[in-house]
Amino acid sequence: MFELARKETFKAKVTVQVKTDSGWREEHFIGIFKRVDDDRQRELAEVPYKDVVDEILIGWEMVDLQHKPVEFTPENLAAFKSLPGAARETVIAFMSANSGAKQKKLIEAARWWAGIRQVQPDPWAVDESVLEAMRAFGAPAEDIERAAQLIEDGSKPAEHAAFEVHHDNMRSVRAWLGISTQWQFAGMAGVRVGLNYAGVLAWLQIHVRPRLRRAVMSDIELMERAALQALNEIREAEEQE
Template sequence: MGIREEPADAWLPDEDVLACMHAFGAPEKDINAVRARIEAQREALRGELNGADFPVWAENWDVVMAFQDVQTQWVRSSFSGQRMGLNYAGVNAWLDRFIRRTRRKNMFAGLQLMERAVLVADQELADKERR
């Protein structure tokens, strides 16, 4: 097993980066470049949804994108393959790597909310199939 090197352009700025740039007096051209990169990221991620458009409030966007990133952390029943919940150790490792400490508690709460919604939807589908 080797070490995986991240691509040079893997840096994903967010609104916090813009706030820091403003606070430290970064040149406007640099701020605009980062703002353009954030918007490009959002457009690329929207394209990944395969045309399944749905409204997301701006204040929830980061949680929705984080939820997309932690989709590999589902724990499944060994018998049925049904989702049981997220592997919180893996989710917390992701949060530690990508989310500022001051935002982790709220981000985790948002991820738990989405986790519960998925589990409820899974149960509704299972109930519908049994009928």
């Protein structure tokens, strides 16, 4: 099940060259950015760097030379933008992370659809070490049994878990689900070998506006490759069992 949730911000590392009396010094900070969609990112490519920073940088994790936190204030932001190249490097880091996250999430969505469920492990979950400690310290039998059941349940695939869709990918994921009848199969086992692109293009002509079709089609191609790879991995694992 896909969860069409929206996350408005993300973090990315920014590297800036700071001029000193003896030369240049490389500094880093973590920028907290407002996420934008593809259309707005293309528009921002034509906007001066400092103006882009004003729009997309909404916070940071930064320390000064004494390793004290630098507060994100209008005054500090103005001082930061006055550093040579600071605004440019911030925008470059933002553009790369904003696009990269989108593609990564598309690949993850396709693999999830194919059946590979990679759920982030819970750091507080009960594991074998906890179970061993309970036995060593003489925990009640019913508690040990309950912990063992939790471990067993946690090792099972999350069949009904939801996949959080990157908000910039919602249009493409909806299209992916819409063209799910366009797969081509081969062999007696009915192995998926790729999409019927004539059918995909026909679907896009009906459901997607003309100026968006090229981008959606590119995303579908990316997801197709990721899904086929995931399906191959599943098939190989089954053959080795």
